[in-house]
Amino acid sequence: MDGRRTTVRDMRRSNRSVILTSIFRDGPLSRFELGQHTLLSAASVSNLVGELLEERVVEEAGSVESDGGRPRVLLRVNPRFGYVIGAEVGETRVRVELFDLAMQLRAIAVYPIETATLDPESAVIYVTGGVAKVLEKAGVRPEDVLGLGVAVAGIVEGPAIVHAQTLGWEAVPFGAMLAAETDIPIQVDNGANTLGQAEMWFGAGRGATDAVVALVGSGVGAALVTGGSSYRGIRSSAGEWGHTTIMYGGRRCRCGSKGCLEAYVGAEGVLERFQLLNDGVAASGLDEEEAFTGLLDSVKRSKVAAKVVDDTIGYLGAGFANLVNLFNPERIVLGGWAGLLLGERYLPQLREAVGKHALRQPFAQVTIELCELGRDAVALGAATLPVLRLLRDGGVPVPRSFPAQVN
Amino acid sequence: MDGRRTTVRDMRRSNRSVILTSIFRDGPLSRFELGQHTLLSAASVSNLVGELLEERVVEEAGSVESDGGRPRVLLRVNPRFGYVIGAEVGETRVRVELFDLAMQLRAIAVYPIETATLDPESAVIYVTGGVAKVLEKAGVRPEDVLGLGVAVAGIVEGPAIVHAQTLGWEAVPFGAMLAAETDIPIQVDNGANTLGQAEMWFGAGRGATDAVVALVGSGVGAALVTGGSSYRGIRSSAGEWGHTTIMYGGRRCRCGSKGCLEAYVGAEGVLERFQLLNDGVAASGLDEEEAFTGLLDSVKRSKVAAKVVDDTIGYLGAGFANLVNLFNPERIVLGGWAGLLLGERYLPQLREAVGKHALRQPFAQVTIELCELGRDAVALGAATLPVLRLLRDGGVPVPRSFPAQVN
DNA sequence: CGACTAAGTTCACGATTTGTAAGAAGTGGA
DNA sequence: TCCACTTCTTACAAATCGTGAACTTAGTCG
Numbered sequence: 001m002d003g004r005r006t007t008v009r010d011m012r013r014s015n016r017s018v019i020l021t022s023i024f025r026d027g028p029l030s031r032f033e034l035g036q037h038t039l040l041s042a043a044s045v046s047n048l049v050g051e052l053l054e055e056r057v058v059e060e061a062g063s064v065e066s067d068g069g070r071p072r073v074l075l076r077v078n079p080r081f082g083y084v085i086g087a088e089v090g091e092t093r094v095r096v097e098l099f100d101l102a103m104q105l106r107a108i109a110v111y112p113i114e115t116a117t118l119d120p121e122s123a124v125i126y127v128t129g130g131v132a133k134v135l136e137k138a139g140v141r142p143e144d145v146l147g148l149g150v151a152v153a154g155i156v157e158g159p160a161i162v163h164a165q166t167l168g169w170e171a172v173p174f175g176a177m178l179a180a181e182t183d184i185p186i187q188v189d190n191g192a193n194t195l196g197q198a199e200m201w202f203g204a205g206r207g208a209t210d211a212v213v214a215l216v217g218s219g220v221g222a223a224l225v226t227g228g229s230s231y232r233g234i235r236s237s238a239g240e241w242g243h244t245t246i247m248y249g250g251r252r253c254r255c256g257s258k259g260c261l262e263a264y265v266g267a268e269g270v271l272e273r274f275q276l277l278n279d280g281v282a283a284s285g286l287d288e289e290e291a292f293t294g295l296l297d298s299v300k301r302s303k304v305a306a307k308v309v310d311d312t313i314g315y316l317g318a319g320f321a322n323l324v325n326l327f328n329p330e331r332i333v334l335g336g337w338a339g340l341l342l343g344e345r346y347l348p349q350l351r352e353a354v355g356k357h358a359l360r361q362p363f364a365q366v367t368i369e370l371c372e373l374g375r376d377a378v379a380l381g382a383a384t385l386p387v388l389r390l391l392r393d394g395g396v397p398v399p400r401s402f403p404a405q406v407n
Numbered sequence: 408m409d410g411r412r413t414t415v416r417d418m419r420r421s422n423r424s425v426i427l428t429s430i431f432r433d434g435p436l437s438r439f440e441l442g443q444h445t446l447l448s449a450a451s452v453s454n455l456v457g458e459l460l461e462e463r464v465v466e467e468a469g470s471v472e473s474d475g476g477r478p479r480v481l482l483r484v485n486p487r488f489g490y491v492i493g494a495e496v497g498e499t500r501v502r503v504e505l506f507d508l509a510m511q512l513r514a515i516a517v518y519p520i521e522t523a524t525l526d527p528e529s530a531v532i533y534v535t536g537g538v539a540k541v542l543e544k545a546g547v548r549p550e551d552v553l554g555l556g557v558a559v560a561g562i563v564e565g566p567a568i569v570h571a572q573t574l575g576w577e578a579v580p581f582g583a584m585l586a587a588e589t590d591i592p593i594q595v596d597n598g599a600n601t602l603g604q605a606e607m608w609f610g611a612g613r614g615a616t617d618a619v620v621a622l623v624g625s626g627v628g629a630a631l632v633t634g635g636s637s638y639r640g641i642r643s644s645a646g647e648w649g650h651t652t653i654m655y656g657g658r659r660c661r662c663g664s665k666g667c668l669e670a671y672v673g674a675e676g677v678l679e680r681f682q683l684l685n686d687g688v689a690a691s692g693l694d695e696e697e698a699f700t701g702l703l704d705s706v707k708r709s710k711v712a713a714k715v716v717d718d719t720i721g722y723l724g725a726g727f728a729n730l731v732n733l734f735n736p737e738r739i740v741l742g743g744w745a746g747l748l749l750g751e752r753y754l755p756q757l758r759e760a761v762g763k764h765a766l767r768q769p770f771a772q773v774t775i776e777l778c779e780l781g782r783d784a785v786a787l788g789a790a791t792l793p794v795l796r797l798l799r800d801g802g803v804p805v806p807r808s809f810p811a812q813v814n
Numbered sequence: 815c816g817a818c819t820a821a822g823t824t825c826a827c828g829a830t831t832t833g834t835a836a837g838a839a840g841t842g843g844a
Numbered sequence: 845t846c847c848a849c850t851t852c853t854t855a856c857a858a859a860t861c862g863t864g865a866a867c868t869t870a871g872t873c874g
Contacts, residue, residue, distance in 0.1 A: 816874095818872080
């Protein structure tokens with residue numbers, strides 16, 4: 001099977017999708033404005049909107065006067081047409097959030113993980129338990145949930161198979177395991193990707209079509225967005241920016257290779273470098289985040305700290321420049337807790353460092369921004385997955401049927 | 408203006424495109440097979456093929472018996488429906504080639520460049536002269552040329568504006584300059600991209616949808632292909648792989664930065680490294696290509712040469728690994744004259760080096776191959792640009808009108 | 815020569831967008 | 845209160861398109 005045919009139904013679905021996406025993204029809109037946005041004729045807009053209104057995906061929201069004529073009726077996505085749930089399965093917690101279609105948070109459930117590693121079976125229990133909890137809290141019926149997006153800290157490939165080194169998961173069919181417990185449609189993705197998605201929709205990435213959301217925490221990753229949608233590669237493990245070699249033969253990285261970017265700008269790597277230069281003396285009794293903040297705060301007192309931070313900015317700048325040269329993006333968003341701490345203090349210096357390593361042409365076309373959402377946005381981003389699917393399908397909810405669909 | 412509407416005509420154009428592309432790519436095909444490939448109904452296939460036949464884009468090509476029933480009539484793209492021209496504007500030559508729609512070479516014109524730098528005006532004269540020449544040689548009328556694809560050694564952005572450091576061109580509106588001299592539709596692209604395109608269609612990239620064609624010559628570049636089509640970034644200067652930092656603070660590169668991949672694996676950089684280790688003694692009286700071949704041939708005799716080549720494979724492996732980690736491609740094709748010389752001798756070692764630096768998951772999903780077409784394929788790749796457009800538009804030639812369209 | 819088989823064609827039908835014209839919903843002035 | 849005016853909304857006919865079912869065509873085999 002080759003290229004895909006186009007039938008008359010694809011046309012309608014596509015136009016419904018265009019209209020619905022327009023309403024969702026650009027707020028309350030009149031039919032007239034929809035026509036301008038979508039280039040559809042007034043007749044078609046009316047027709048399609050009528051259908052969406054009938055199905056309750058869209059609702060009227062007041063009206064606005066117009067220079068003496070009939071007032072325009074505003075349309076918006078019906079926030080209560082359905083709900084979406086985003087779940088974050090991380091190393092230290094499982095977090096489940098319920099949103100309405102206006103992406104307003106309606107309920108939340110958080111479970112800290114005490115055990116060293118979270119096995120897949122427990123993760124399923126936490127997630128399904130969290131789903132039940134948020135449904136109850138918000139008073140929403142399960143059948144009104146359009147979908148559940150799950151973000152995991154690892155590589156997700158094919159039909160929701162998860163490989164997560166830090167959790168000790170290897171080829172875990174997490175999507176299928178969840179689908180066995182609920183008939184809510186499930187989508188699984190990498191946490192870095194969902195956080196990137198959240199920034200693209202609601203944060204510093206708004207309006208960009210070709211962007212990279214770089215995440216610097218203890219580890220380092222990136223979400224690539226090309227042509228308005230997330231780029232995943234042949235089997236959705238693209239974006240492993242943290243393990244690109246930036247110093248051939250350099251520091252050993254926990255991935256087993258040497259000279260990875262992560263070994264230089266990941267918080268763990270930065271602290272190790274500091275300890276090395278500081279005659280082996282490390283801040284004790286602090287967790288990684290406190291230690292990292294302490295390091296940043298001590299640059300004025302300590303020459304060693306200043307050098308370590310300075311180097312970090314340089315390395316990070318080179319890493320960004322690699323992205324600029326390879327992807328020619330329109331925007332790079334720096335996120336992650338360590339990235340945020342660094343960016344708050346050193347964004348100008350970072351921009352300068354990028355300029356030193358990037359080619360003039362693509363560098364002139366990119367803007368480098370700090371992320372706007374906290375790290376709690378991982379679940380929000382996961383919740384956008386079912387929304388994205390709804391918009392793409394023109395407002396037709398995914399049918400709930402066996403075999404449960406994954407991804 | 409936002410998302411694009413779909414009308415009933417887009418549907419037909421799209422289906423024509425699917426059918427025509429199928430016939431072009433998968434050789435002579437019967438209507439029946441077309442139906443299977445495209446999922447279109449037999450009625451629609453017949454209808455659309457009839458139209459294409461009527462317009463002479465497609466022609467019948469014999470028939471094949473079928474287990475006792477009516478024989479299937481084979482269809483192929485009419486090689487003489489139109490012709491395409493590919494031009495390569497390089498540092499040492501301008502090369503113009505004329506192809507029919509079966510991509511058979513019909514005529515060629517080559518102009519060596521003696522002067523140190525080729526100014527844009529002269530380049531226009533060479534190209535237009537070459538076009539006239541190949542038309543005359545092949546006995547083709549200008550109005551039968553569907554398009555002219557031009558490959559230049561530099562960054563091409565927006566409406567065919569060219570920045571070519573090595574030619575000394577800065578923001579040259581090369582497309583517009585050419586369009587002023589002829590009414591053949593013109594498309595301009597980077598030479599690395601067109602060579603990559605050629606490999607994807609006719610060489611080692613056949614069948615892949617997510618691939619990288621890496622070009623190692625005196626300099627280093629790459630063509631990125633994602634989801635079956637060339638990735639260009641926000642303003643089409645993506646793919647500058649040669650200037651990604653691989654050794655932070657390392658060797659100075661001609662781009663002005665330090666530690667670029669090109670400074671380590673580009674032929675110029677390799678020879679410099681050899682000279683450095685060899686007590687400053689360089690092979691004299693040889694051009695770069697001879698010197699590079701000589702270096703490779705001397706690894707058995709010279710420990711220094713062996714080390715330099717060994718290191719080169721290591722660096723290149725890390726560079727490939729970066730691509731593997733970031734893009735998760737299905738295939739990487741190594742090309743360029745130096746890449747070819749290296750690959751012929753050290754492909755297994757190179758694969759091993761990539762494995763050392765890449766993550767296990769994406770590495771297991773990629774195959775690394777040697778390119779199959781010589782460097783003369785740059786013009787062939789350029790000629791595919793108008794073909795691609797014809798296929799995309801479903802066999803409707805680009806109208807020749809003012810203002811001349813570029814890109 | 816006639817049945818059989820498979821490929822290709824014709825035609826009515828339903829789905830879809832579009833342009834046009836008619837209708838509806840307000841505003842402002844008499 | 846009524847009426848003209850402006851602007852948004854809807855109804856309808858026309859045009860286009862893919863589809864399914866019946867039909868035609870072209871070989872093969874007995």
